[in-house]
């Protein structure tokens with residue numbers, strides 16, 4: 101046990117001193133501006149090579165690309181931290197605006213670069229990639245080139261990008277604007293949707309039920325506007341796909357997540373086949389809270405009580421101790437993060453809600469943001485974010501262009517770290533009741549990923565299919581949603597949430613399409629690695645880190661084959677992950693017999 105006391109506030113001054121008024125940061129932005137100009141000049145002047153020996157210019161361009169990207173991320177990370185720690189910091193918001201402009205200039209140069217890469221003759225391209233300095237980047241460079249080839253000519257893509265701002269993304273913003281006006285009644289109070297959502301874990305069923313009824317009513321009142329918004333957003337996306345000649349709505353999300361359709365299908369088919377134990381869990385939970393059948397608003401209800409609050413220091417030491425059992429790198433890394441104030445955990449007003457982890461590539465350090473008040477869920481959030489930071493740590497010596505991993509593997513290290521701590525917490529529980537509550541936390545999480553997210557996936561794929569033939573009415577949207585929920589929850593609920601298509605922000609996100617299956621993938625993928633780690637015991641850490649190192653430069657199928665020796669397109673791997681979730685369910689069932 102350490103005798104030092106960890107700081108609840110993070111240190112941002114090591115990057116740029118002086119917060120949003122930092123002079124150092126202003127100079128950083130100036131040098132970024134200059135670099136961008138130089139990068140643009142080199143790409144514009146680059147003549148498409150006609151032989152595989154003309155590598156010199158391309159190597160220089162790649163180097164400028166990497167430098168600009170690194171500086172951009174360093175700047176973005178700093179401003180995200182400033183904005184999160186104090187939502188009233190006007191200077192930080194102003195800096196965000198500056199970065200947005202720099203980042204759109206960066207995107208424009210990249211589009212020009214991709215267009216030129218696409219025009220390189222195939223044989224010449226192959227010869228270029230043999231070159232020592234390009235070889236290690238062949239996956240990401242090939243990917244850029246192939247993606248550009250699947251798109252329209254540069255001028256047309258530029259037009260789409262310009263129209264996106266007030267069209268596609270405009271519909272996403274419209275959603276936020278409508279939602280910000282929605283209020284949910286509870287007794288005398290008018291709650292925002294965020295506040296109302298928190299009431300679904302209230303221990304009193306009457307409260308949950310009242311909130312839910314008013315919740316459905318509130319969304320129902322806006323269903324005309326919201327279905328209009330969703331239809332236009334989806335219609336815009338489909339029109340762009342059509343222009344590009346893409347028939348499958350899953351093409352873009354699969355490409356973005358670097359995975360095959362067979363992998364996705366194998367995963368969902370295992371999940372669809374193994375609903376039964378989870379339905380038994382829903383039934384048992386209904387018994388425990390004294391109803392015949394659970395309703396949507398009972399899913400997050402607490403069954404036991406945990407009053408074991410841990411101070412920040414205790415939480416930190418508990419996590420480090422559990423990590424220590426897995427591997428010394430992870431434990432040492434975690435100690436450093438606490439000792440060098442990488443974490444902003446203070447519980448004070450004026451902070452953004454939620455948690456995140458961000459990496460400062462020039463300094464090779466991460467920063468974690470959260471609000472710690474001592475609950476078991478705070479401890480797991482802390483472990484989760486430390487997992488993200490460890491992922492960046494494993495990647496820090498990798499070429500910057502090989503560090504960009506997609507959403508489906510982004511949650512691998514975080515889920516893994518959370519699992520280590522969650523399992524330890526269940527084992528160390530001080531009473532049967534606490535043990536049950538902690539175990540239920542784990543099961544609830546499986547239900548969210550294997551049932552709730554499944555419903556979202558079923559709904560979204562079906563909705564997009566129907567949308568191809570024209571607008572889908574709000575009644576039909578309700579119907580599609582309820583059908584998807586019944587299927588995903590194995591008919592295990594009494595009342596469903598048909599307006600979920602309206603209340604869930606994720607259907608309206610335009611940055612990343614299909615904001616659903618990558619969560620489930622990441623969760624089960626991480627469980628598969630966890631199972632392997634338990635099997636192999638000590639010494640697994642080195643292999644684990646080698647896997648993390650490759651997450652930014654491979655397809656998920658290759659990653660799994662290389663490091664786990666498994667074929668993700670086959671059901672076998674997914675069966676094992678789901679089985680681990682079922683083991684928790686069985687334990688829960690036997691504890692509550």
Ligand SMILES: [Zn+2]
Nearest residue numbers: 484488511514
């Ligand atoms: Zn995460």
